[in-house]
Amino acid sequence: MSDTLIELDNIEKHFGPVIALNGVSVTVKAGECHCLLGDNGAGKSTFIKTMSGVHKPTGGRILIEGKEVRFESPRDAMEAGIATVYQDLAMIPLMSVTRNFWMGREPRKAFGPFKFFDFAKANEVTMTEMAKMGIHLRSPDQAVGTLSGGERQTVAISRAVYFGARILILDEPTSALGVRQTSNVLATIDKVRKKGIGVVFITHNVRHAMAVGDRFTVLNRGKTHGTAERGNITAEELQDLMAGGQELAELEGSLGGTV
Amino acid sequence: MADTTQQIASLEKDERVREMSPLRKALIRPELGAICGTILVFVFFLSIAGDSGMFAPEGMINWGTVSAQFAIIAVGACLLMIAGEFDLSVGSMIGFSGIVIALMTVQWGYPVWLGILVAFLLAMAIGALNGYLVIKTGLPSFIVTLAFLYILRGLTIFISIATTRKTIIGGVKEAAEGDPIAWLFGGKIFSGLFVWLADLGVVGKFVAGPRAGQPVVEGIPMLMVWAVILVVFGHVLLTRTRFGNWIFAAGGDTQAARYVGVPVNRVKILMFMLSAVCATVFATCQVMEFGSAAADRGLLKEFEAIISVVIGGALLTGGYGSVIGAALGALIFGVVQQGLFFAGVESSLFRVFLGVILLLAVILNTYIRRMITGER
Numbered sequence: 001m002s003d004t005l006i007e008l009d010n011i012e013k014h015f016g017p018v019i020a021l022n023g024v025s026v027t028v029k030a031g032e033c034h035c036l037l038g039d040n041g042a043g044k045s046t047f048i049k050t051m052s053g054v055h056k057p058t059g060g061r062i063l064i065e066g067k068e069v070r071f072e073s074p075r076d077a078m079e080a081g082i083a084t085v086y087q088d089l090a091m092i093p094l095m096s097v098t099r100n101f102w103m104g105r106e107p108r109k110a111f112g113p114f115k116f117f118d119f120a121k122a123n124e125v126t127m128t129e130m131a132k133m134g135i136h137l138r139s140p141d142q143a144v145g146t147l148s149g150g151e152r153q154t155v156a157i158s159r160a161v162y163f164g165a166r167i168l169i170l171d172e173p174t175s176a177l178g179v180r181q182t183s184n185v186l187a188t189i190d191k192v193r194k195k196g197i198g199v200v201f202i203t204h205n206v207r208h209a210m211a212v213g214d215r216f217t218v219l220n221r222g223k224t225h226g227t228a229e230r231g232n233i234t235a236e237e238l239q240d241l242m243a244g245g246q247e248l249a250e251l252e253g254s255l256g257g258t259v
Numbered sequence: 260m261a262d263t264t265q266q267i268a269s270l271e272k273d274e275r276v277r278e279m280s281p282l283r284k285a286l287i288r289p290e291l292g293a294i295c296g297t298i299l300v301f302v303f304f305l306s307i308a309g310d311s312g313m314f315a316p317e318g319m320i321n322w323g324t325v326s327a328q329f330a331i332i333a334v335g336a337c338l339l340m341i342a343g344e345f346d347l348s349v350g351s352m353i354g355f356s357g358i359v360i361a362l363m364t365v366q367w368g369y370p371v372w373l374g375i376l377v378a379f380l381l382a383m384a385i386g387a388l389n390g391y392l393v394i395k396t397g398l399p400s401f402i403v404t405l406a407f408l409y410i411l412r413g414l415t416i417f418i419s420i421a422t423t424r425k426t427i428i429g430g431v432k433e434a435a436e437g438d439p440i441a442w443l444f445g446g447k448i449f450s451g452l453f454v455w456l457a458d459l460g461v462v463g464k465f466v467a468g469p470r471a472g473q474p475v476v477e478g479i480p481m482l483m484v485w486a487v488i489l490v491v492f493g494h495v496l497l498t499r500t501r502f503g504n505w506i507f508a509a510g511g512d513t514q515a516a517r518y519v520g521v522p523v524n525r526v527k528i529l530m531f532m533l534s535a536v537c538a539t540v541f542a543t544c545q546v547m548e549f550g551s552a553a554a555d556r557g558l559l560k561e562f563e564a565i566i567s568v569v570i571g572g573a574l575l576t577g578g579y580g581s582v583i584g585a586a587l588g589a590l591i592f593g594v595v596q597q598g599l600f601f602a603g604v605e606s607s608l609f610r611v612f613l614g615v616i617l618l619l620a621v622i623l624n625t626y627i628r629r630m631i632t633g634e635r
Contacts, residue, residue, distance in 0.1 A: 104519035117499055143632040
């Protein structure tokens with residue numbers, strides 16, 4: 001359980017004069033759920049995009065199984081086994097579940113000199129993979145727009161898992177969901193982790209993080225300050241680290257500890 | 260864990276999802292609006308113009324040709340619209356390609372096949388330029404291709420006047436005689452079939468004039484063959500191939516598509532090129548049929564193509580649509596335009612009729628699309 005899949009060491013990212021990341025260090029192990037917490041503007045999105053090859057880091061090193069790598073494009077990161085499920089860009093609602101599931105990696109069947117989209121295989125795999133995650137579709141042609149938010153996340157997650165992701169980055173998968181859908185997504189994360197995949201769970205909701213997280217790293221103003229193991233840190237401490245302490249403490253007092 | 264198992268079990272049968280009957284499922288498709296429109300239009304014209312010769316063979320060739328013209332440009336417009344872009348330069352492209360062919364062959368004396376080839380290559384280059392500009396500048400294709408609507412039209416008129424002092428160049432038919440590929444655009448097929456049908460009395464014959472004794476329908480114009488080929492090609496490409504999935508993805512959500520590795524730029528540029536190629540097919544057929552090219556040909560064709568596509572159920576913002584629907588939209592367009600003529604209705608009413616159909620089709624399509632995609 002302790003083999004490190006990816007190590008990001010002191011990552012920096014500057015956009016012109018803006019320093020978005022100023023020394024972020026995170027490691028992800030196989031079979032763990034590593035929660036990356038941070039408030040809005042802490043640099044979570046920039047960090048995910050750096051990890052998934054969208055941005056190139058200004059400084060720092062990325063090591064995959066001990067070897068240093070440089071991602072030139074999201075393709076490179078995907079080939080290295082890093083799959084990202086973006087919060088809002090996960091799925092195209094107008095397209096069917098099958099079309100979304102296979103988007104960019106459509107299976108093909110040759111028919112004479114021509115190659116066609118192999119719908120028979122695609123539909124079958126989609127249905128089985130979705131069933132494994134506990135979602136029973138009415139039909140694989142049903143548009144993703146007809147699914148609930150949680151189901152959409154699950155389609156995206158099972159897609160990533162099916163295509164051999166070893167590191168799965170989930171960008172705020174629960175932020176727009178209701179209570180029940182959230183617990184479905186958290187249950188999915190648990191299933192994925194049990195397959196030995198390293199999950200990076202980005203959230204600003206401490207309770208969601210505490211529910212599934214094995215380790216916790218807090219991102220604040222573009223920096224990380226170490227990683228805590230489950231059991232060594234309380235929800236309140238995480239909350240404080242995220243907000244940078246005092247101000248929230250005062251606010252929390254006036255709200256009766258409900259945040 | 261027992262909790263989650265229970266949840267999963269309850270997910271299997273969600274009491275809030277109604278079972279759909281197979282009939283309903285078969286009916287709810289993007290083309291449904293266009294299918295209903297087609298039936299409506301045919302019923303309407305059968306009842307008001309059924310005895311006017313509109314549904315006799317020569318009448319059918321008449322509105323069939325007009326519909327085929329719309330269909331050819333609608334295929335390009337449809338795939339491009341699904342990929343999330345517009346091409347407003349289709350009409351100007353038609354004028355441009357026609358003049359290119361006529362100049363090459365009549366004015367400069369090159370063989371017709373070369374003229375056609377050059378027209379297609381130029382069209383592809385201009386289509387690619389359209390696409391490249393849209394992608395590089397990030398401007399809406401509406402603006403970029405609107406600019407090309409003017410640029411191409413102006414250029415066409417200028418070149419034509421500068422070289423021949425005319426805006427209409429004739430004599431292509433003579434130049435095309437014996438050409439190895441000109442018949443692909445201007446010819447007619449199954450002529451023998453129609454002679455035979457005429458002998459059987461199914462198709463009428465000319466009773467007087469220079470063509471007395473020949474059947475009134477010479478054959479199926481290649482224009483229709485092209486329309487069928489392009490519609491089948493477009494439909495198969497869109498619904499049965501990997502590339503088709505990329506077209507949907509590019510138009511549905513550019514960013515999401517890019518994230519999973521869909522080459523969005525390539526898809527969009529290729530679709531701009533296809534749109535220009537379709538316009539050139541149209542132009543070449545027209546030039547070969549009329550034997551002349553005119554710099555003002557193809558005026559407003561871009562809108563007619565877009566209207567056909569929208570009647571056919573495509574979403575203006577991309578990511579959704581059907582080539583079959585667009586072809587039916589073109590059929591509706593052609594039947595209405597020629598049908599009102601057969602019915603002896605004042606021709607200005609055509610636009611009124613068209614506007615009403617457009618509105619009805621779009622309302623119905625929006626409703627159907629919401630049912631399919633769960634949009635709210």
